Amino acid sequence: MARTIDPIVDPRIEVRVLSDDEVQRIHAATLEVIESVGVRFPSPRALEIWQAHGATVDRETLVVRAPGALVEEALARAPHEYALAARDPSQDLPLDGRHVYAATDGCGVEVLDLVTGERRRSRLQDVAEIARVGDYLDEIAFHWVAVSAQDTPAESRGLHELAAIWANSTKHAQTESIVTEREARAAVEMAAAIAGGREALRRRPVLSLMECTISPLAQEGGALDAALVAAEAGVPVGFMTMASAAFTGPATPAGTLVVGNAEVISALALVELAQPGAPVYYAAAQTAIDLRSGAYTGGGPEDFLFGAATNALADFYGVPLSMGSFATGAKEPDWQAGIENGLSTFMAAAVRSDMLLGVGLLHGSRIWSYEQMLLDCEIYGIVRAMLRGIAVDDEALALEAIRRVGPGGEYLTDPHTVRHMRELWQSRFFDRRPYGAWEEKRDRARDWARARAREILATHEPDPLDPVVAAELAAIIAAVEREAGVAGAAAPT
Amino acid sequence: MTTEMTSEALFEAMRRSIIDGDDERAAELAGEALRAGVDPLRAIDDGFVIGLREVGDRFSRGDMFLPEMMLAAKAMKRAVAVLEPELDRRAMKRQVLGRVVIGSVKGDIHEIGKNLVATMLAAAGFEVHDLGVDVPFDRFVEKAREVDADIVGVSALLTTTMTGQRTVIETLAAGGLRPRVKVIVGGAPVTREWAEEIGADGYGEDAAQAVTVARRLVGAADAAVV
Ligand code: B12
Numbered sequence: 113m114a115r116t117i118d119p120i121v122d123p124r125i126e127v128r129v130l131s132d133d134e135v136q137r138i139h140a141a142t143l144e145v146i147e148s149v150g151v152r153f154p155s156p157r158a159l160e161i162w163q164a165h166g167a168t169v170d171r172e173t174l175v176v177r178a179p180g181a182l183v184e185e186a187l188a189r190a191p192h193e194y195a196l197a198a199r200d201p202s203q204d205l206p207l208d209g210r211h212v213y214a215a216t217d218g219c220g221v222e223v224l225d226l227v228t229g230e231r232r233r234s235r236l237q238d239v240a241e242i243a244r245v246g247d248y249l250d251e252i253a254f255h256w257v258a259v260s261a262q263d264t265p266a267e268s269r270g271l272h273e274l275a276a277i278w279a280n281s282t283k284h285a286q287t288e289s290i291v292t293e294r295e296a297r298a299a300v301e302m303a304a305a306i307a308g309g310r311e312a313l314r315r316r317p318v319l320s321l322m323e324c325t326i327s328p329l330a331q332e333g334g335a336l337d338a339a340l341v342a343a344e345a346g347v348p349v350g351f352m353t354m355a356s357a358a359f360t361g362p363a364t365p366a367g368t369l370v371v372g373n374a375e376v377i378s379a380l381a382l383v384e385l386a387q388p389g390a391p392v393y394y395a396a397a398q399t400a401i402d403l404r405s406g407a408y409t410g411g412g413p414e415d416f417l418f419g420a421a422t423n424a425l426a427d428f429y430g431v432p433l434s435m436g437s438f439a440t441g442a443k444e445p446d447w448q449a450g451i452e453n454g455l456s457t458f459m460a461a462a463v464r465s466d467m468l469l470g471v472g473l474l475h476g477s478r479i480w481s482y483e484q485m486l487l488d489c490e491i492y493g494i495v496r497a498m499l500r501g502i503a504v505d506d507e508a509l510a511l512e513a514i515r516r517v518g519p520g521g522e523y524l525t526d527p528h529t530v531r532h533m534r535e536l537w538q539s540r541f542f543d544r545r546p547y548g549a550w551e552e553k554r555d556r557a558r559d560w561a562r563a564r565a566r567e568i569l570a571t572h573e574p575d576p577l578d579p580v581v582a583a584e585l586a587a588i589i590a591a592v593e594r595e596a597g598v599a600g601a602a603a604p605t
Numbered sequence: 606m607t608t609e610m611t612s613e614a615l616f617e618a619m620r621r622s623i624i625d626g627d628d629e630r631a632a633e634l635a636g637e638a639l640r641a642g643v644d645p646l647r648a649i650d651d652g653f654v655i656g657l658r659e660v661g662d663r664f665s666r667g668d669m670f671l672p673e674m675m676l677a678a679k680a681m682k683r684a685v686a687v688l689e690p691e692l693d694r695r696a697m698k699r700q701v702l703g704r705v706v707i708g709s710v711k712g713d714i715h716e717i718g719k720n721l722v723a724t725m726l727a728a729a730g731f732e733v734h735d736l737g738v739d740v741p742f743d744r745f746v747e748k749a750r751e752v753d754a755d756i757v758g759v760s761a762l763l764t765t766t767m768t769g770q771r772t773v774i775e776t777l778a779a780g781g782l783r784p785r786v787k788v789i790v791g792g793a794p795v796t797r798e799w800a801e802e803i804g805a806d807g808y809g810e811d812a813a814q815a816v817t818v819a820r821r822l823v824g825a826a827d828a829a830v831v
Contacts, residue, residue: 221764221794234764260794266765332714358672359717403670405811406721478793 114200114282114575118250120212120461124501127462129417130424138366139428142373143180145329150175151378152330155337161386178378186381189388192430196254196348197316199306200282200575205253207432212461213253214492216246217439217473218288220259220480226566231479234259240276242472242480245565247281248572251489254284256469259480267596268589270295271302274319275585278306279577288322296321296338298592300345305584314346321349322395322434325375327360336382343383343390350434351379352395356408359401365414372398373425380431393466394426397436410441410476411452419460435460438470438488439477445484445558449474454491461495482565483558490541497537612643616652619684623656626676628683635687645688646697653684657728678728701732703823706748707758708736710769715762718792722758725812726819742769742776749777749786755823758815761792771803787822791815
């Protein structure tokens with residue numbers, strides 16, 4: 113049986129960091145940038161599409177300057193609402209502006225081994241196991257490819273990773289590791305096999321793609337070509353800016369928003385020019401660099417503000433948003449991880465970002481930790497409980513119970529308490545024990561989270577993938593490997 | 606006496622231009638030094654380099670930030686470019702710690718970290734040839750031969766491209782440049798263990814470590830930090 117997903121719905125706390133007028137100004141500045149400075153599109157196909165629609169294309173520098181009206185017109189074709197489909201339809205995720213879904217982070221390179229506790233290179237088995245744990249957790253609504261399957265050939269790695277997720281979970285898969293046209297074609301074929309054909313995939317996209325822009329003001333050729341392939345097949349595609357204030361973006365957050373916005377909306381406009389009505393989404397993980405080292409920080413007050421500001425932009429364009437939250441810069445699940453992931457997630461969720469990414473990775477999206485994964489889910493649970501707000505109706509005002517208990521009584525045994533106590537948030541990983549109990553054991557949240565992850569991994573059996581479909585996926589990957597002239601990889605369990 | 610004073614004022618202005626990260630001013634002062642007949646090597650060593658050293662010190666103490674460091678390095682580069690023709694004419698060679706060829710390996714377009722490493726190496730006194738991003742394996746070898754490099758630096762930020770670091774080492778070996786030309790590697794997925802596994806001579810987790818390891822490889826570990 114597929115597990116239920118329990119997302120944040122209709123947040124009741126409102127956070128607003130940009131006024132309508134400010135959004136308008138950011139939009140106007142963005143159009144001016146696209147029109148006068150331009151954005152680099154290093155893909156012959158992309159340049160042709162722009163040119164055919166009347167944009168100015170510099171074949172030398174590959175920079176496109178597009179009139180604001182063209183960009184606006186193209187963006188207006190994007191659907192406002194659609195659903196990310198899952199292998200199990202009960203786990204489909206409507207992107208309707210009311211829900212906030214969480215997913216794992218993507219593309220880590222090392223794993224803190226669940227058994228030995230040691231840090232080691234990531235492999236295909238990890239992708240499979242993380243997907244299995246994610247399949248179990250009700251906070252995880254869909255998957256990113258959490259770590260790279262480094263024991264598979266580079267040419268087919270992104271495909272092995274997808275197959276491993278689908279073999280271990282019925283939930284939607286979104287990948288950021290398909291960045292070439294060839295891999296995109298194969299990934300679409302695989303998704304069609306899962307969905308039951310090309311038409312079925314168009315109706316129920318079980319796969320979505322996430323491509324990166326290159327700040328400042330550039331796209332990547334392979335990523336553009338992959339995105340166009342996805343859009344043709346009706347597979348949702350998003351572009352993510354990682355503009356970093358003071359390095360790849362201006363030092364002022366507003367300036368960094370403009371640069372990133374120009375990258376994202378110009379890419380989305382291209383997709384809409386090529387495939388009017390294709391499902392697209394805005395994606396972002398802006399940050400501010402560490403001024404002492406230039407490092408991508410992945411946490412800090414500017415990040416939290418970006419998390420809240422970006423949804424105002426995505427809403428303005430009427431497309432869903434996938435926002436980088438969680439994804440702490442900390443080296444282990446510690447106070448820094450708690451603060452960064454708590455605040456980034458609260459801000460991005462309160463403004464109704466449709467998708468939140470970043471569960472489980474440490475050290476700026478490099479090291480996977482099951483402990484962090486479970487703790488991030490706890491953070492999501494806390495934010496979810498907060499965003500439910502406070503219900504105020506007759507039942508919640510509890511006058512009847514207050515009358516019954518009267519001055520000086522207790523509510524512990526009142527029927528009203530029994531009716532409502534389960535609505536109160538319950539901690540799994542806060543230490544609320546007596547001091548002495550802690551002193552005796554000296555264990556902590558990380559230990560409990562690790563134990564829980566082990567237990568889930570040992571006991572959770574995801575709904576198996578139809579062996580016929582699994583064989584189809586394997587055949588598609590094998591064909592890609594033959595074409596590329598590389599040896600295949602062993603299948604994960 | 607007066608000329609001494611003016612040249613001292615000139616040297617002071619040179620240092621200042623680097624500390625202020627003012628490349629226009631640095632180039633202007635370099636030109637002024639040439640016109641005044643100041644020895645171009647002295648202009649570098651007693652003028653500009655002193656400023657760069659101060660920036661380097663303050664940067665490592667955390668008093669100055671990366672943008673200031675980069676601006677100082679840029680100003681330094683402009684000043685040296687103005688002085689270079691005169692150095693060549695006098696057949697003088699600016700003493701460099703070593704020559705480094707650096708680039709982001711084929712398939713990889715991450716450049717921020719590589720650029721930082723290149724800048725810091727240059728600021729530390731290396732002659733740096735930056736090949737940019739998505740650099741074919743042969744290109745590293747070609748360039749290393751052309752400039753008689755001591756060190757080749759290979760940056761990779763993707764698990765799919767880090768294997769290219771091994772290929773660069775193999776290609777250098779096939780070209781007969783190993784073990785004379787040393788190889789240093791770095792980038793997000795790169796670890797000390799990986800560097801050892803592929804037979805690299807050095808690994809740096811950040812730009813400061815890149816400088817330390819490069820200095821060690823050219824036997825300059827104890828020399829004063831520039
Ligand atoms: C910014 C960024 C980008 C930018 C790059 C912009 C640019 N102009 O360079 C953009 C958005 C374009 C980008 C694109 C992609 N990225 Co990227 N990116 C990052 C990010 C967040 C930060 C990198 C960075 O600039 N750090 C700041 C600098 C200062 O640090 P640094 O690069 O590590 O460099 C330091 C050291 O490593 C060392 N060093 C570096 N090089 C060298 C060389 C030598 C010789 C030495 C000694 C030392 C050394 O010193 C440097 C200075 O301190 C990292 C995550 C991370 N935390 O590292 C992901 C990351 C590297 N990217 C990743 C991915 C997957 C991609 C894409 C495939 C995504 C996509 N779907 O399109 C593309 C690939 C594009 C390509 N073909 O290369 C993954 C790689 C993981 C993996 N499993 O392979 C990472 C780890 C993030 C993640 N977990 O998903 N990315």
